[in-house]
Structures are given as structure tokens and as C-alpha cells.
Amino acid sequence: MKLTILFGGASFEHEISIVSAITIKEKLQKHFDLSFVFCDTDHSFYLIEAEKMQAKTFSSGEYKKLPQLGLGRGRFECKRMFKKIEVDGVVLNLVHGADGEDGTIASLLDFFDINYIGPRTDASVFSYDKRYTKWLCEAKGIRYVKYDVLYADEQKDVRFDFPLIVKPARLGSSIGVSVVKESEELDYALDVAFEFDDVVVVEPFIAGVKEYNLAGYLADGELHYSIVEEPQKQEFLDFEKKYMDFSRSEAVSKAAIDAALTNELKENFKNIYLDMFEGALIRCDFFVIDNEVYLNEINPIPGSMANYLFDDFPRAIEQLASSLPHRKRAKINYEYIHNISAAKGK
Amino acid sequence: MKLTILFGGASFEHEISIVSAITIKEKLQKHFDLSFVFCDTDHSFYLIEAEKMQAKTFSSGEYKKLPQLGLGRGRFECKRMFKKIEVDGVVLNLVHGADGEDGTIASLLDFFDINYIGPRTDASVFSYDKRYTKWLCEAKGIRYVKYDVLYADEQKDVRFDFPLIVKPARLGSSIGVSVVKESEELDYALDVAFEFDDVVVVEPFIAGVKEYNLAGYLADGELHYSIVEEPQKQEFLDFEKKYMDFSRSEAVSKAAIDAALTNELKENFKNIYLDMFEGALIRCDFFVIDNEVYLNEINPIPGSMANYLFDDFPRAIEQLASSLPHRKRAKINYEYIHNISAAKGK
Known part of the structure; x- marks a missing residue:
């Protein structure tokens, strides 16, 4: 099966997308006919040979010597004088953060009728912006940590007691995130967060909370779940720690939790996933506070696709690639224009 | 000032977008250096000469003989052997319904760094899908009519008394919408709605409700409002009636309402618009029920841009075109890749 790994993008997560793609190559190259399409920070696409899939190809700018691609109907392509390159496999969208997770790449691929996982x-939109994830939870009856929204151009007091956690609304990977223990530290934390976004979300920071990650996808009409992981915790994962996380490929052990909690996590996952995330393999990060499950965040393109949470990751990708949703397309027959022209007598 | 009217799209509203564009041409051609870019139902773009801006150019397929355009950095363009066409004005997104109002065209233009009104x-996403508009209202404390969501593949009873109004979740222009007076009519109404979408929204139908429309946009740091209109009511506007609406260009009279209600409509508009609709001229359609203002729907690309609600429509477009938002772009220096490569000793 052909599979095109699309990675890069003009986002703060550009570099971790490269790391993710290199990891995915290792996990999938025996099972798929892989192509690699890199989106650079100028939004140009390049076809990267498998053996060039190393960090230095990108950091050195060497990728610019490789074939540049355009978007064509159902594929990436390059038309040159004497040869034509066509990259027409199902796309695996591995562009983390802006472009990849904010709906831009999804729209682009939809517009050009390119099938994609993602x-x-x-x-x-609902998973990228932390405000909208809260709205989604509210609408679906899923518990979430209470929050305040601050805008760069307004003066507003935070209504929670310390400690707080301060996050740019539209960035993943812990970039710009701070835990603030006392009021003296707040201004600096806000300055850091506003470096990355004009909108900042502030939540009470709950020390010692239990955290569980669960990934899954819909294929053949049913949800397929990964194991539940209890991630290694520091106070919270900073960017460098998370960065290394994007290259994870070793299987992890199941969290030591009972069947009831496992089921409750799955029920919450299902509630989030259905009627919205079809076509994607997502990872939901949950908190358990006073025996209640709370959604912390949705990773709609998790680092290296959370491969380490699945027993048979290549099979998961294959199943998903064969169960992608398709958009309803309108058929246009110009009936109304004909009617109205007739009515107007022209 | 250059302005590119982008219209068409692969949607049920394809034809009304053409009507809208023809109307806009009449309203703006004296004030702007206009270009017309047509997106056909195959998602190909064509440059349409001003004198060809007639319904029959499209219904006859004649547009296919005109120059085909591609997306380039900051513009539409056509590279041919001996001449190069560049269409680089600010784009006015006039693609109604799918593509134009669901975020696809917005993402496309953002990706290619093309400035646009819309x-x-x-x-x-929040204005196109009627479910998400309700979620937006809930989050922002705006009143909305209660609703139920039905999915094509499920059996579920509606929990409201008749009469009801049945609407496809993701279509504008009253397509597929029915008022259902008694239970015998419900199945047929649902069948009609499910023709257009797999998701249907059902609301109690409130007869004789007062309806008011208000349009506006943010420019130079402040909101500019249109007059408030009380639309001519039939039971509800059906598609043919609305279709004619998209060609409206005659100024309308202000609704006969007092200053208090006008202000309340403006406050609701402001609450909806800010931090979400910057860059767009939108029209909000409100209900007044028992002296309370309810949001009925948001038209983020109203028919012919609701030109008839503005005293000086060309000036509105000019102001808006000069106040468009720009995305924060990440700067990538490959610092993390360099650090990690150094740590690994390669």
C-alpha cells in the first residue's frame, strides 16, 4: 500500500514534525510503499528520498535541491520537461501544530481530493485551540478543567488561586507553557505565553493529578483503542522532553488501572471522537481528579502517531487508510440560473 | 484599489454565488479595479473577463475557454509559454456554502499568503455548522433557540412539540429546510434534509417571531454596523426567494425599532464578532422572542455581501480590505535539531 508522509509546516512544531516523520519511517517502511513530502516554512513542498530522511537534510537547507512538488487533483505532482513525478498515495498528515493541526492542511487536501489520515x-479547529476544546467538552458533557481566557490587548485579573498553569491557546508540545506558583511569577509567564499567541488560557494547576493517555481510531465501523498509558511525569513535560517524545518508538506498558477506569476512559474517548474525528488517529490525554475523568487535551496528530501505544501499529495505519471519510459533493445542474433567466426573459 | 472577486465553489450554493458576484460587480466596478476568479465544481480556477460576468458564461460551460489559474505565493497566476497572468488583488471570498463558508477557501488563501476578505x-467552522453556532452561543452567553441533532444512521425521537423546523446542519440559503406542523410530515421533512447532509438540526418553530438582520465588520480598530433590517417574512424564506435575495442591491429601510433594541442587537453582534470574525463582513440574523434577543444564524459571507444594508458599501469594502488580520508566523532556526544532533554526537 502506498503511503505519503507529509511533514514540516510553518509552525513552532516544525522541527518535531521532522523528528516524528523520521520515527514513522522506521516503524512503517517494511509495511508500506512510503513517500516523504516535506512542507517547508515557506509552504513549498519537496519530495524527499527515503535515504535523505535525516534531520540535517532539513536543517542544512539541502532539501531545496530535491524535486519541488505542486498540488494536483488527488496527488502531489511535479511537471518537468522530460519527466513527470506523481505522488498519489494516501497522505498521512504528520504536520504538528499550525498548518497541520489547525485545519489548513486538512482543507488543502480536501480541496484537491487527496485522501488523508488526519x-x-x-x-x-476544535482540538487545536484550547478554548474550543473546552466548548466541545461543554457541548458533549465531558468534564474539563475550569479556565480563564486572556487576550494580549486587555488588562484582566485571573480569578483562580495559585498555583496556575498558563498556556498559549493555540500551541501544542508545551511550548510557552508555565506553572506559576505565586503572583510575582505571573507577569513573566504571561509574557512568555504571549510571545507565541495573542490568546492565553489560564487554569488552576492541580499538583499530583493522575494522568492517562489513550489513542484510537475508527475503522470498519468500530473504534479501535490503544493501551492506556500513564505518562512519565515531571511537573509537566517541557518542550525538550516532549521533543524527545516525538521520536518514541518503544512499546510502553499498560497503566496499572482497573477495568472500570479503562472503560470510562474509552467511553470519554468515544464521546469525543465520534461525529468529529473520523479519518484521524488521535490521542486524548485525560486527568483523573477525585475519581472523575477530565479531558486535558486532544492530540489529533500525536507525536509519531502514538505508535508506541499500539500492539500492531502498521496494521492500525492500514485499517485507517482503508476507512477514510469522503465529503458529500454537490451536483450542480444550473437549474436555478436557467429558471431565473427564463423568468427574466434572457 | 485592486479587488479580486472569488466565487463559485463545489457547493449547493454554487449558483447563488454566481448571482452574488454579478450583483457585487454592479455595486463595486466604479470604485475598484476588479478581477473575477471563478472556482468551478471541479475546483479549477478561471479568470473571467468583466464583460463575461453573466449567468450563461457559467451555465453553458463557456468559462472553460477562459484562462485557467493556479495558486501562487500571494496571488492567483497562470504561467504560459509567452505570457504570465498574475491576479494579485485582495480577494473578496464570495463562495457561499461549502468550500467558501466551511473554512476550505479560507485555509487555501491563508496557506498561499493571499489577503482576503472573509x-x-x-x-x-463555527458559522457553517448549525451545531457549532449553538456551541459558540453557549460559550459566549448568547441566547439561541433550543435544538436537537439527528444523524442519518440513528433512530431517535424528537423531544419538542410541533411545529418544528428541520434543517440540514451544514447548508445555508434554506436548502433542505422544512417547517413541520404535525408528526405525519416529519419523516418526509427528514428525508429531504438528509438528502443534503448526514446531520440534521431540529428546533421548535416559533410562529410570528420578530426577525432582525444586522451586518458589520471590524476596521481601524472599531466595529462598523449596517442599519438593522426587518426582513420581509413568509413562513420562512425558501431557496428560490433567498436566491433572488442574493441579487439584492436596492437599499432597504431601517427597521422601526427603538434605540434600546438597536443597541442590544449591536451588543450581541459585537459579542459574536470579536476574537473570531476579524477580516470578514458578516450578517447576523436575530430573533426577538418575549423581548429577548436570540441568535438565529451567522452569515459569514452574506448574499451579495449585504451591500443593501450599508449607506456606503464601496467604502465599507475598502476599509475592511485595509484592516485585514495577519497570521503570526513561526520562525524556525533548527535550534532543537542542532542541539539534539550535538547531544547524540552526530
């Missing part, structure tokens, strides 16, 4: 435009 | 991707 969140659709609306699913992207 | 809703951004997230604003599109």
Missing part, C-alpha cells in the same frame, strides 16, 4: 477541518 | 478557518 483530522478534518472542523475537528482540527 | 471568515478565517475557525470562524467558518
